[in-house]
Amino acid sequence: MKTTFQLAKGLTEETIRQIWQRKKEPQWMLEFRLRAFQIFQKLPLPKWGPDLSQINFEEFSYYQEVTESRPRSWKDIPQEIKATYEQLGLPEAEQRFLAGIATQAESQILYENLRRQLEKKGVIFLSIDEGLKKHPQLFRRYFASVISPADNKLAALNSAAWSGGSFIYIPPGVKISQPIQAYFLINIPSVGQFERTLIIVDEGAELNYIEGCSAPLYHQSSLHAGVVEVIVKAGAKMRYTTIQNWSKNVYNLTTQRAKVHQNATMEWIDGNIGSRITMKYPCCLLVGEGAKGYVLSLSFASRGQHHDTGAKMFHLAANTSSRVISKSISLEGGHSSYRGLVHIAPKAANSKSSVSCDALILDPQSRSDTYPTMRIKNPKSLMRHEATVSVLDKKKLNYLMSRGLSRTEAEGLLVTSFAAPITQQIPLEYASELNKLIKLEMEASVG
Amino acid sequence: MLVSLRTQSPTLVKLPSSLTQEQLEKWASTLLTSPFPSALPLSSSQLTLDKPGRYLIYALNSSCELEIEIKVPQTEVLVLAAYWGKGEERYSFHLEEGFHYPSCRSLVRAVSILEGAAKFSYQTTIQAKSKATNISAQQENYNLILSPKAEVETQPFLEINNGQLSCSHSSITASLDEEKLNFLLSRSLTPPQAKELLIKEILYTLEGRFKEFFGGE
Structure with missing residues (x-):
């Protein structure tokens, strides 16, 4: 260039x-x-x-x-x-x-x-x-x-x-x-x-x-x-x-x-x-009645990386709704953090918000943090938040390996299925590129 | 008619290693109504658990600022808190829970019912250090807002530094369930009676969690 x-x-x-x-x-x-x-x-x-x-x-x-x-x-x-x-x-x-x-x-x-x-x-x-x-x-x-x-x-x-x-x-x-x-x-x-x-x-x-x-x-x-x-x-x-x-x-x-x-x-x-x-932290200011905001976030952090990502939703009018789905994967010492804010203002009657954060840690060197904040100032609203931090399911891993997949292939399959709720929302060529990138990162980590 | 919640400042109870079903029911039903005989009020905001066992920490209508360090394996900790705020009352539940060793289990459940211009702040952090493997840690928070001026702020944080555990948290803030309310009204309950029943439903989940956690259900 x-x-x-x-x-x-x-x-x-x-x-x-x-x-x-x-x-x-x-x-x-x-x-x-x-x-x-x-x-x-x-x-x-x-x-x-x-x-x-x-x-x-x-x-x-x-x-x-x-x-x-x-x-x-x-x-x-x-x-x-x-x-x-x-x-x-x-x-x-x-x-x-x-x-x-x-x-x-x-x-x-x-x-x-x-x-x-x-x-x-x-x-x-x-x-x-x-x-x-x-x-x-x-x-x-x-x-x-x-x-x-x-x-x-x-x-x-x-x-x-x-x-x-x-x-x-x-x-x-x-x-x-x-x-x-x-x-x-x-x-x-x-x-x-x-x-x-x-x-x-x-x-x-x-x-x-x-x-x-x-x-x-x-x-x-x-x-x-x-x-x-x-x-x-x-x-x-x-x-x-x-x-x-x-x-x-x-x-x-x-x-x-x-x-x-x-x-x-x-x-x-x-x-x-x-x-x-x-x-x-992609943000939606829901300023009009009936406005909707969605954030689907996928983060993959490996050695030397720190991804601090999330979403911000501001419900500023009545009948607004928001949905946040966050998936993060940490391996080889990678550090993923979810940081989010949902604010439901006094005028935002009948507003609904739902946040789900799931984190996968693939080894003891890696780290995952979750920092959500919810501020609710209207009694006619509904706010729901849930988060999990987990490791790869050993039963599923053993099952896949018993079917002839190598450990790396089995782990890669479980990780891409974990990310599927996000990757299914993007065009196929990007989804396959994304899955390829994830696979390459995992293969590199195994060496 | 249930119109308020009694006050119980943050208290520690060490439970026996096993409880019969009858003992479990008796302990659970005491939770909201009267203090446990063997309870120890927590005078400091820092609590270190260095002997394995089963512990209950609970607070009712009393703000709680607590750091719990679990420095021994094979430990079970249940933290329960309930707040019923009215008028201009302000309550906060701030908890940091640190796991240092493996094979520990913890459940935190805090509920709030807010009327008038009451405010509630919920902030918890679960930290799992690198040696704290095979940990199961859960946080639950449920807030019921009953008036336009009531406010809630919740911050359930997780900081996980190892790859061999399972953690989760959930937080729900809502008003009275319209469907349930209409059902009760259709069964000839008056609005105050229906409201009381729905509030009790939320408060008594603490008893349910107590029985599940220590009863192995």
Whole structure:
């Protein structure tokens, strides 16, 4: 991957001005970025959760560009990017289909064929930079309306240095039957990935969006501090799926939040396999009566990894409902934590919430924590939470081995069946990729 | 008519190694009504169990802030708590339970009934150290909210550091079950009588858990 432009390491006001200038953004965006930078400098890192003390924000480069010109067809895609698709194990037909997606590599969009097909339905699917330029009023109306820079330190950092990501608008009543997909790649050491995604699903519309992340292994730490904002208007449906497989030196610290209006539905499907440290808590603000929020979360932590993941549900209106299913697997000294919050406000009469967390620990070196918090302030609501921590069932293991499977194969089968409630919700090609990744991790742990 | 719960500050009872069915029933029925004769009030918030055996710790309408360290194998611990908050009453049940050795069993059950502007805070942490294998640890919490100003906050935490045990927790917060209420009203009970019966159902689950845990059911 050839870098054609890269800023020096460290983040200063001058760096931000250079990013703004390079991207040719309007004046209000510069003011927004600078304000966010001031907030970033004041806010501390969280004192709970994984140890983030090793992060040195001055060691990262905050902006780079990969190629000068945009390719027009599959054959114009750089060979290095095609090779990355091969590493992901994608068949050629799928690679060509995926070539229709907008792929971000080091903060630059390379390919957008699908966009043109969707435009005929009035759908906007652009890089976030283009969204800002081509639809300034729509963009400005919703940008940072769900996650403000003051939300947390990493959201402030993203707000100051954001680059790349998707801007999607689905008009009222338009239902997109095929999933829209995007991949984000980190290919350069000490590069920060600060993609910002903004999705608006207008009244009665439907969208299924999938993002998968991949990165080759490097020695220096990389940082991914993404922000995803979703607005789901009345009667609309949105599903946002992430399969994260960052290399194991990446800090993955992402803020994802959706504002869900009357009778709308938001689903977060979150798969975390890679990264050294992940802190991610997809959130639904159920602001409209009858709104529904779902989080299905799968976490797989092996040696040297700490996944601190979960969900946040805020019931702010009557007759809202939420469901959280979390599955985590820890092996070879891996550390998985579920961290969740359900808040039922005084006005949220007749609201229902159900949370289930199941954790599987595969050996004595591994660790699993569960930190749920429930705050109930309405008497006409129902909140149910349950969690289990267990090991592989010895009877089932012995049975499978008696049928000729090796121990590794038997363990792999039990682990993939444990994860099945989550993997069954994602498209088949992703589910098989996910199961393959899990299998590879388990084989690697056995050596 | 049951209109309130008696107060019992956090208390420790060491049970005999075995109980007849009759003794079990007698012990269970005493739980909500009067103190156990052999009970020891807990004066400190830290309790170390260093002799194997069967222990009951319970509290009624008395906030509880307790750290229990189980530092011996072959130990069974049952923790029961019930709170019936009215007016502006505030109750909290904060428990940390640490398992250090193998072959131990524990059940924690805390229930609350909240009226008026009462508030209840439930926070428990189960920690299982690396040597604490073959552990069975369960936490249960049930909260009944009966008025718009009542509030509950629950935080059932688990920190598990080994791969040979089974742990679970559950927490339910709800209002009176409408179906059950309507059924009782259809059986000619008055609303206060129906409400009392449903509240008793929740409180008497403590007796049921006592019999299950120590009776081996």
